[in-house]
Amino acid sequence: MAIDRVDAYLAEHRSRFEEQLKDLLRIPSVSAQPEHDADTRRAAEFVRGDLEAMGVQAELIEFPRGHPIVFGRKLDAPGKPTLLVYGHYDVQPPEPLEPWDSPPFEPTERDGNLYARGATDDKGQMFTHLKAAEAWLKGAGELPINLKFVIEGEEEVGGENLETLMAGSPELLACDYAVVSDTSQFARGRPAITYGLKGLAYFELIVEGADRDLHSGTFGGAVQNPLNALATILASLKDADGRIAIPGFYDEVRPLEDWERKEFAALPFSEEEFRADLAVPAVFGEAGYSTLERKWARPTCDVHGIWGGYAGPGPKTVLPRLAGAKFSFRLVPDQTPKAVQARLEAHLEAACPPGVTYTLKAMQGAPAVIVEAKGNPGVEAAMRAVESGFGVRPVLIREGGSIPVVGLIKQHLGVDTLLLGWGQNDDNLHGPNEKFSIEDFHRGIKSAAHLIAELAEKV
């Protein structure tokens, strides 16, 4: 069978795959740092070259600003599904350098891990899909499905080129399935498929009082203090049980399904270890839900910053002219930033104390994403593929964060994304000593190769 030839190819080329990944990791493609613009382009060329070498037609799509997107396609399986692979070749800045035990752009093996900036995020994980395709093309002689690759260079800087491409050329990227490996396993030896991500509605609120700063001795008690008023407003957003107190806020919240609560409860997760690791006196969240349910499937409201008045050393008795706050809601299906904003605006009308005015500004918004996990042929194919690669059935999890590309793929291409994470939670992505398990690298390649086989049988 073809899959056996693929598996044999993978076994045969393990050390070359590792050496190739090291070559890619040696390129300091730090998209945020203009002095690395040439390196960033070099990483794009590396990816394009590797695709071409295995027989995938590949090009760099250029934009007026920012970094190019590597676009590859191999569409020789008419009547078969098309899988879009998304990844990114850019990396976070390596600074601070001092804590690194080996140079960030000199990949180093220790304890079965490869240490380098980008090892897991996302060069190592992205590369698994390239090597899986190569194994099919070189080992089995052909791909049993159609493949497209979109490997961008602006993920770490939130660049706009990807959205420009998706919105402008959806037909170029048209596909039946999308896969992204840019997340983590649930725990060591527990690979995960992430089927839900939270959305975001981020706001800035400015509360204004008098037209100048006032002395709290002369004016205190006679006019509303914008900082006191802001604290009152922010406090009104949640109740003592950790529930968001904006009327109607939960109306669009899709309840957890029974199978989800069972699946989450069965995961090896210790609330006490979680608490101790963070060094908090107690975990705290919405009453009636477990920590994993709160993290993954319940909306949240967090204040990110408050300003106005005096925060320097010593006492200063100022009654500030204005006070401001940044805060956001993490959204779950089927909430939308727009509906949340409307409910928040109505709430503020009632919650703002007298004597001040306020201005609300929406800063960022993204809807939640959820893939129907049960009975979804793509998810079922991925479950079997990951089991083949890791030797253990993956767990279905959700995440509290947002991965913008998943929303873009859904919006512009109309397709759900399979989030297959090969990383570990302690891989230090964005920090010093980023690493990736070499064994998980190979398991990821095998899983990706088997995903191609599984999807080939879907039609």
Added chain:
Amino acid sequence: MAIDRVDAYLAEHRSRFEEQLKDLLRIPSVSAQPEHDADTRRAAEFVRGDLEAMGVQAELIEFPRGHPIVFGRKLDAPGKPTLLVYGHYDVQPPEPLEPWDSPPFEPTERDGNLYARGATDDKGQMFTHLKAAEAWLKGAGELPINLKFVIEGEEEVGGENLETLMAGSPELLACDYAVVSDTSQFARGRPAITYGLKGLAYFELIVEGADRDLHSGTFGGAVQNPLNALATILASLKDADGRIAIPGFYDEVRPLEDWERKEFAALPFSEEEFRADLAVPAVFGEAGYSTLERKWARPTCDVHGIWGGYAGPGPKTVLPRLAGAKFSFRLVPDQTPKAVQARLEAHLEAACPPGVTYTLKAMQGAPAVIVEAKGNPGVEAAMRAVESGFGVRPVLIREGGSIPVVGLIKQHLGVDTLLLGWGQNDDNLHGPNEKFSIEDFHRGIKSAAHLIAELAEKV
């Protein structure tokens, strides 16, 4: 009569008094700026020299750090009361210089006012008491009471030399009455005697969560956010009616007396003008009290600053490790900072949400000060004296601010202070174009001279 000779002397020497004040105002005695240390000492020498020239024994009391205190005494009236005059010869920095219409240290007459840094705060007001003493000594030949002068050079920098002197040498400063002219009239042509000042209890509160900043996507909803918790705590300090919601907080608050409410209500004060001047949509304060009552005689609670998290441009989804706030209570008789702190601590135990810890730090404290205005011979003498000087009976007012020296005099010398303000509310003290009415300067001198006569009859 002696007082007639005093009045005649005052009339005769008007222009010399003005010229002398201008000489004093030309000295840039900016206590906060080390490059003006020599100038600050020059102002002290000026005051000492003027006292000696009129026959008052005067010296500079030196300290290891900071600026000297001018101490003068003329104790030739055995059996008569002793009056302590407090004032300060240092001034605020003149910056920003650009808005000044004439140089801050080149006193300039315009529209009946003398414009210069220190004109009203406090050189001009302090100098009235020197010229009053001179009029008695030179015009009437002797002082009918005993006089002491304490003119310091660290009022604008909150220096410690004054307290060092008061605590260390209370017998040197022993007196029957103290007078300070460092406040304002209630309104133009409405001189005031300030008989009450608020105290202060200033705190810093730190709320701590996890031992590191967290990502609000990954951890939001599962742990308490210190900024949300801080907002909840700060909001709990007051209720929707503007009352402080700390249990027992009002137990020590001395209610306004009927005569006070009547006196305040009779003052020419427009709430609408007050609101419009500040450009607030509405005045706001404790239900059941007028604006003047809130400003002068009811305790307050104001937040002065909040920090923690991210306040820069754009969105950042941080769940901060800690959050801090500065806030203070203005106290009225008979509240003490210590009792307020104890009640606050008990309140925080209940008000702090779960999942975080907090630390409260007391930063500054001063009790409220009130002089028994009714039936107080010193106040009655001052009322008559100010009426002689201004031709109109002064009003009795309180103030929302604190004047630390008044508390120090009460604490160390056991004496109430007569706060006789010759300034105007729009004199721009601490700002550009500080001024002092030349006519009020002379009215102040006459009031100060008549205060000496009134007190002489008190024994």
